[in-house]
Amino acid sequence: MAKYKNHVLVCGGTGCRASQGEEIVQNLNQVIEENGIENDVQVVRTGCFGFCEKGPVVKMVPDNTFYVQVKPEDATEIVKEHLVKGRQVERLLFTDPETKERISESKDMGFYKKQIRIALRNCGFINPENIDEYIAREGYAALGKALTEMKPEEVIKEILDSGLRGRGGGGFPTGLKWELTRKVEADQKYVVCNADEGDPGAFMDRSILEGDPHAVLEAMAINGYCTGASIGLIYIRAEYPLAIERLKIAIEQAREYGLLGKDIMGTGFDFDVEMRYGAGAFVCGEETSLIHSMEGLRGEPTVKPPFPSESGYKGKPTNVNNVETYANIPVILLEGAKWFSSIGTEKSKGTKVFALAGKVNNVGLIEVPMGTTLREVIFDIGGGIKDGKGFKAVQTGGPSGGCLTEKHLDIPIDYDNLLACGSMMGSGGMIVMDEDDCMVSMAKFYLDFTVEESCGKCAPCRIGNKRLYEMLDKITEGKGTEEDLGHLRNLSNVIKDTSLCGLGQTSPNPVLSTMENFWDEYVAHVKEDKCPAGQCKSLMQYVISEETCVGCTLCSRVCPVDAITGDKKAPHIINQETCIKCGACYDKCKFAAISIQ
Amino acid sequence: MSKVKSLADLRKMKDELQSKVHLREQSDNPEKLVQVKVSMATCGIASGAKEIMNYMIDEMDNQAIEALVTQTGCMGFCHAEPTIEVTLPNNAPIVYGHVDQKRAEEIINKYIIRGELVDGIIPVNYETVKENKND
Numbered sequence: 191m192a193k194y195k196n197h198v199l200v201c202g203g204t205g206c207r208a209s210q211g212e213e214i215v216q217n218l219n220q221v222i223e224e225n226g227i228e229n230d231v232q233v234v235r236t237g238c239f240g241f242c243e244k245g246p247v248v249k250m251v252p253d254n255t256f257y258v259q260v261k262p263e264d265a266t267e268i269v270k271e272h273l274v275k276g277r278q279v280e281r282l283l284f285t286d287p288e289t290k291e292r293i294s295e296s297k298d299m300g301f302y303k304k305q306i307r308i309a310l311r312n313c314g315f316i317n318p319e320n321i322d323e324y325i326a327r328e329g330y331a332a333l334g335k336a337l338t339e340m341k342p343e344e345v346i347k348e349i350l351d352s353g354l355r356g357r358g359g360g361g362f363p364t365g366l367k368w369e370l371t372r373k374v375e376a377d378q379k380y381v382v383c384n385a386d387e388g389d390p391g392a393f394m395d396r397s398i399l400e401g402d403p404h405a406v407l408e409a410m411a412i413n414g415y416c417t418g419a420s421i422g423l424i425y426i427r428a429e430y431p432l433a434i435e436r437l438k439i440a441i442e443q444a445r446e447y448g449l450l451g452k453d454i455m456g457t458g459f460d461f462d463v464e465m466r467y468g469a470g471a472f473v474c475g476e477e478t479s480l481i482h483s484m485e486g487l488r489g490e491p492t493v494k495p496p497f498p499s500e501s502g503y504k505g506k507p508t509n510v511n512n513v514e515t516y517a518n519i520p521v522i523l524l525e526g527a528k529w530f531s532s533i534g535t536e537k538s539k540g541t542k543v544f545a546l547a548g549k550v551n552n553v554g555l556i557e558v559p560m561g562t563t564l565r566e567v568i569f570d571i572g573g574g575i576k577d578g579k580g581f582k583a584v585q586t587g588g589p590s591g592g593c594l595t596e597k598h599l600d601i602p603i604d605y606d607n608l609l610a611c612g613s614m615m616g617s618g619g620m621i622v623m624d625e626d627d628c629m630v631s632m633a634k635f636y637l638d639f640t641v642e643e644s645c646g647k648c649a650p651c652r653i654g655n656k657r658l659y660e661m662l663d664k665i666t667e668g669k670g671t672e673e674d675l676g677h678l679r680n681l682s683n684v685i686k687d688t689s690l691c692g693l694g695q696t697s698p699n700p701v702l703s704t705m706e707n708f709w710d711e712y713v714a715h716v717k718e719d720k721c722p723a724g725q726c727k728s729l730m731q732y733v734i735s736e737e738t739c740v741g742c743t744l745c746s747r748v749c750p751v752d753a754i755t756g757d758k759k760a761p762h763i764i765n766q767e768t769c770i771k772c773g774a775c776y777d778k779c780k781f782a783a784i785s786i787q
Numbered sequence: 788m789s790k791v792k793s794l795a796d797l798r799k800m801k802d803e804l805q806s807k808v809h810l811r812e813q814s815d816n817p818e819k820l821v822q823v824k825v826s827m828a829t830c831g832i833a834s835g836a837k838e839i840m841n842y843m844i845d846e847m848d849n850q851a852i853e854a855l856v857t858q859t860g861c862m863g864f865c866h867a868e869p870t871i872e873v874t875l876p877n878n879a880p881i882v883y884g885h886v887d888q889k890r891a892e893e894i895i896n897k898y899i900i901r902g903e904l905v906d907g908i909i910p911v912n913y914e915t916v917k918e919n920k921n922d
C-alpha cells in the first residue's frame with residue numbers, strides 16, 4: 191500500500207457536489223499527477239463537513255488547513271503552492287466575519303469550536319464509499335463485540351444506561367424500545383431505519399447517510415441481534431439520490447466482507463438490509479404511516495396501540511429508529527454507556543445534530559452536546575445574525591415545533607426544556623429569524639405546509655388546518671378581526687386534541703407558540719392593520735412625503751402599474767388602490783421622499 | 788478482500804487498514820504528538836528538504852514514534868537550509884539548521900526519543916519565525 195504524506199479531503203456532500211465538487215477532485219488528481227507527487231498525496235472524497243454555506247470545502251491533512259469556496263480552477267494553486275511548496279493559499283482561507291482575520295485551521299473557527307462530533311464523527315473524515323476506511327475507524331467492531339462477547343440483553347442494557355433517546359423527534363428511550371421489540375415472540379421481526387426526513391430545511395439524516403452509511407448499517411445489525419430480527423429495511427425518500435447511491439454501495443461492500451448476510455463473523459447470526467423508497471410525503475415519516483407505505487398501502491397512519499414493536503411491518507414486531515439514533519449506537523458500545531451519559535443534561539444524553547438555517551451567518555450542519563444554549567448555537571457557532579440585524583426568534587421542531595425568543599436564549603437545549611418552552615426538539619431543524627420576519631407569516635408558512643401534507647384521513651387535521659391557514663391568511667391580508675384570534679386559539683387546541691396522528695397533534699404548535707410569544711404582533715395586524723416587521727405586503731403602504739418630494743417624476747416613470755401621479759416639480763401621490771407594492775419607486779427616489787408605513 | 792470470519796479477523800484487518808486514516812486521526816490532535824515541520828520553499832527543496840522529510844517520516848515510522856510531519860513555507864533561514872522545526876509535546880519548538888540525513892538521525896534518536904539537545908540549533912525568537920512563515 192502506498193504511504194501517503196498528505197491527504198486532501200474534498201467534501202462530497204450534496205451541497206458541495208452541487209457546486210462542482212467533482213470537478214475539483216478531478217482537477218486535483220490531474221495536477222497532482224502532472225507534478226509527479228501522486229505517490230505522496232491522496233485525494234479523498236468525504237461526506238459533508240457541515241459548513242455547506244461556504245462550500246465546496248477542501249481540507250488539507252496533516253496540517254489541517256481548511257479551504258472554503260474552492261473552485262475547480264483553484265486545484266493548480268492548491269497543488270503547486272500548498273503541496274509542493276508548503277505555502278498556504280491565503281485567499282482560500284475562511285475569513286472570520288467579525289474580526290476579518292483569515293483562519294487557517296477548522297478547529298480555530300467559531301463554527302467548530304463548541305461542536306462535539308459523535309453521530310457525525312466520520313462525516314468529512316472518511317471516504318463513505320470505501321468500507322476499509324470505515325473499518326480502520328473501528329467500523330463493525332461494535333457489531334463484532336456485541337455478537338461475540340455480549341448477550342442481547344447486555345447490549346440493550348448498555349443502550350438503556352447510555353440514556354440515548356430517539357433523534358427522530360419523539361425522544362423515546364432507545365434501549366426501552368429495543369427491549370419492547372425483543373420481548374414479543376414472533377417467527378419473524380424487522381428493524382427499520384426511518385430516513386424519510388420530511389421537515390422542511392432539515393438535512394441531518396441525509397448528511398449522515400451520505401457521509402457515513404456503514405455506521406447506520408452496523409447499528410441496524412446490532413439492533414437486529416438485540417431484537418431478534420434478521421431483516422433490516424431502510425425507508426428513504428427517492429429525492430435523496432446520493433444517499434441512496436452511497437447506501438447501495440455500502441450494503442454491497444458489507445455483504446462482500448461478510449458483515450451483512452449469513453453467519454456474520456462466524457457467530458451464526460444472519461442479518462441483511464434492503465432499501466425501500468418513499469415518495470417524499472411528510473406524513474410517511476410517522477412510523478405507522480411509513481410501515482403502511484412499505485407494505486404498498488396508502489401512506490396513512492393508524493391508531494397506536496398496537497405499536498410497531500408489537501405489530502408492525504406485515505403484522506410482525508418492528509423496531510423503527512431514526513438515522514441519527516442509529517449513528518450513535520456503535521460509538522456507545524465501543525466507548526461505553528458511562529462515557530456517553532457523561533455528555534449532555536440530566537435527562538437528555540449525548541449530542542444532537544441540527545441543521546442551522548435562516549438569518550444566521552454560518553448556515554450549516556452542526557452537532558452540539560445536549561445542554562448547549564441557543565445563544566451558543568446562534569451566536570458562537572452560527573456567527574450571529576446576518577447583516578447585523580437583531581435576533582427575533584428561532585423555530586425548532588419544524589412544522590411540529592414552536593418558536594423560541596430572546597428570553598429562551600440561555601436555556602440549555604434538551605428534550606424537556608424545549609417542550610416546557612412550548613416548542614420541541616423535533617428532528618433538528620433550526621430556523622433563525624430576524625427583526626424583519628413577521629411571526630404571523632411564519633405560522634402561515636408552516637400551516638401551508640401541513641395543509642399540503644395532511645393525509646386527509648381525519649377531519650380535525652384535514653379541515654381544521656385548512657381553516658387555520660385561511661384565518662392566518664386573512665390576518666396577514668389585514669382583514670382579520672380580534673374575534674379571529676380567539677377562533678385561532680380554540681381551533682388549534684381542538685385539532686391538537688382530536689387528531690389521529692402526530693402530524694395533526696402538533697401542526698397548530700407554530701400558531702400557538704407565536705401567539706404566546708408575539709401576541710402584540712397578532713393584535714397589531716387585526717387592530718391597527720399594521721405588520722410591525724413590515725413583511726405583510728397588504729399591510730404596508732408606500733407614501734410620498736409632500737415636503738420632501740421635489741417632483742422629479744422619476745418614480746412615476748418606474749412604476750409598473752402607473753400608480754403615481756403628479757405634475758413636474760410638484761409633490762407626487764401614490765394611488766394606494768392601484769399600487770402593487772413592488773418597491774420600485776422606493777428604490778429609485780433620490781430624495782428619500784418615499785417611506786414605508 | 789476475503790470475508791471477515793470472526794471478530795479477531797476484523798481486528799486484524801483494522802490494524803492493517805489503520806494506516807489509511809492514521810494521518811487524519813493524528814492531525815486532529817497534534818498537541819499530543821511530536822511535530823516536525825520541514826521548510827519546503829524553493830531554497831529548502833533545492834538543498835534536499837524533500838529527502839529529509841521522507842527520511843524523517845520513514846524513520847519515525849520504523850521506530851513507531853507517533854509523529855506528525857508537515858511541510859511549511861520558507862522559515863527565513865535560507866542560509867541554513869534544510870531547516871526543520873521540532874516540537875515535542877509540552878515543549879517550545881526548536882529549529883535545527885543544515886539538517887542532512889546524519890543530523891536527522893541524531894535528532895530522532897537523541898532529541899525526539901530522549902529529549903537531549905543536538906548540535907545545529909538555530910537560536911530564534913519564535914514569534915518572528917511565526918510571522919515569516921507565511922511569506
Ligand SMILES: Cc1cc2nc3c(=O)[nH]c(=O)nc-3n(C[C@H](O)[C@H](O)[C@H](O)COP(=O)(O)O)c2cc1C
Pocket residue numbers: 355356357358359360361362364384385386387388389472473474475476477478510511512513515516617691692693
Ligand atoms: C408527521 C410525522 C413525521 C415524522 N417524520 C419523521 C422523520 O422524517 N424521520 C424520523 O426519523 N422520524 C419521524 N417521525 C417520528 C417517527 O414516527 C418515529 O417516532 C421515529 O422514527 C422513531 O425513531 P427514534 O425513536 O429513533 O426517534 C415523524 C413523526 C410524525 C408524527
Ligand code: SF4
Pocket residue numbers: 473490491643644645646647648649651652689690691692693694695
Ligand atoms: S392527523 Fe392529519 S396526517 Fe395524521 S392521520 Fe389525521 S389527517 Fe392524516
Ligand code: SF4
Pocket residue numbers: 734738739740741742743744745746761762778779780781782783784
Ligand atoms: S422620485 Fe422622489 S422626489 Fe422624485 S417625484 Fe418621486 S417621490 Fe418625488
Ligand code: SF4
Pocket residue numbers: 732748749750751752753754764768769770771772773774775776
Ligand atoms: S410600490 Fe411599485 S406599484 Fe406601488 S407606487 Fe411604487 S412603483 Fe408603483
Ligand code: FES
Pocket residue numbers: 201202203204205206207237238239240241242243245246247
Ligand atoms: S456538503 Fe460540503 S460541507 Fe456540507
